[in-house]
Amino acid sequence: xxxxxxxxxxxxxxxxxxxxxxxxxxxxxxxxxxxxxxxxxxxxxxxxxxxxxxxxxxxxxxxxxxxxxxxxxxxxxxxxxxxxxxxxxxxxxxxxxxxxxxxxxxxxxxxxxxxxxxxxxxxxxxxxxxxxxxxxxxxxxxxxxxxxxxxxxxxxxxxxxxxxxxxxxxxxxxxxxxxxxxxxxxxxxxxxxxxxxxxxxxxxxxxxxxxxxxxxxxxxxxxxxxxxxxxxxxxxxxxxxxxxxxxxxxxxxxxxxxxxxxxxxxxxxxxxxxxxxxxxxxxxxxxxxxxxxxxxxxxxxxxxxxxxxxxxxxxxxxxxxxxxxxxxxxxxxxxxxxxxxxxxxx
Ligand SMILES: [Zn+2]
Numbered sequence: 001x002x003x004x005x006x007x008x009x010x011x012x013x014x015x016x017x018x019x020x021x022x023x024x025x026x027x028x029x030x031x032x033x034x035x036x037x038x039x040x041x042x043x044x045x046x047x048x049x050x051x052x053x054x055x056x057x058x059x060x061x062x063x064x065x066x067x068x069x070x071x072x073x074x075x076x077x078x079x080x081x082x083x084x085x086x087x088x089x090x091x092x093x094x095x096x097x098x099x100x101x102x103x104x105x106x107x108x109x110x111x112x113x114x115x116x117x118x119x120x121x122x123x124x125x126x127x128x129x130x131x132x133x134x135x136x137x138x139x140x141x142x143x144x145x146x147x148x149x150x151x152x153x154x155x156x157x158x159x160x161x162x163x164x165x166x167x168x169x170x171x172x173x174x175x176x177x178x179x180x181x182x183x184x185x186x187x188x189x190x191x192x193x194x195x196x197x198x199x200x201x202x203x204x205x206x207x208x209x210x211x212x213x214x215x216x217x218x219x220x221x222x223x224x225x226x227x228x229x230x231x232x233x234x235x236x237x238x239x240x241x242x243x244x245x246x247x248x249x250x251x252x253x254x255x256x257x258x259x260x261x262x263x264x265x266x267x268x269x270x271x272x273x274x275x276x277x278x279x280x281x282x283x284x285x286x287x288x289x290x291x292x293x294x295x296x297x298x299x300x301x302x303x304x305x306x307x308x309x310x311x312x313x314x315x316x317x318x319x320x321x322x323x324x325x326x327x328x329x330x331x332x333x334x335x336x337x338x339x340x341x342x343x344x345x346x
Pocket of ligand 1: 023213239294
């Protein structure tokens, strides 16, 4: 399929909410295809069918966007895991696979870049050049393979986010630029998240907003402030975890004994599909235009969010119908009256 799509991101945003789905790295780690720690998406080359399947799962669950899994597929990270030689092929293959599955459902394809860990606000020029070179090579390959737009995400610094935006603009690609909002109110280079979004909007971003780090409860108040500060579409892709006023970001969630649970023991804080559906409704109601999910998200969350937004998805054929459960449903209540529960919960 040629990119950009006949119905572009901007057209779809003008028509209504665009539903996204991310959290590929976390989900593929759970499935046994990515190593926790480095979180480098080696799965792209090592087990491409596993990546295809997750794309397809999110597509069936209603996602309008297939995000190429190039998160952490940049030069420094691949060097860390001894795969620097695979850099180009990994990036190209990720975009090809996203295109392949997007074509099964007329979805958009997003290129993906993220915080590089190379940016240093004390050395913005020198470190910025390193960041820029990594973005240029990643997005150059993505543009050649075909993407509709770029998601430049989990930014910690406005300075680094602006470099990502600029590289997108030089390649003629619409950019959705988002912050991770790990800290209570400001980026690591000292800008209030709301102000940082406004500056990105002023510099020509197509969409600005937040992804990762915060769960629905702590992302929504910040989203309301961003909504009133910018005129362009905004994005929200929270993590499906119960963050709170005292712990706004999931990186700091702890057990009752004070043990840090991030990144691979977060299950006690997991949001249900119903909570994520409620988030989707609330986000839509405050005017969020691009609604999605990040680390920890899975297809059942995405389907519930899509249905909360009034959609029927290919996976909706198998959406819950608890009334048909032999014990919990009407039939179960009848058989209980008739004299006995059966072990129906298979
Ligand atoms: Zn995330």
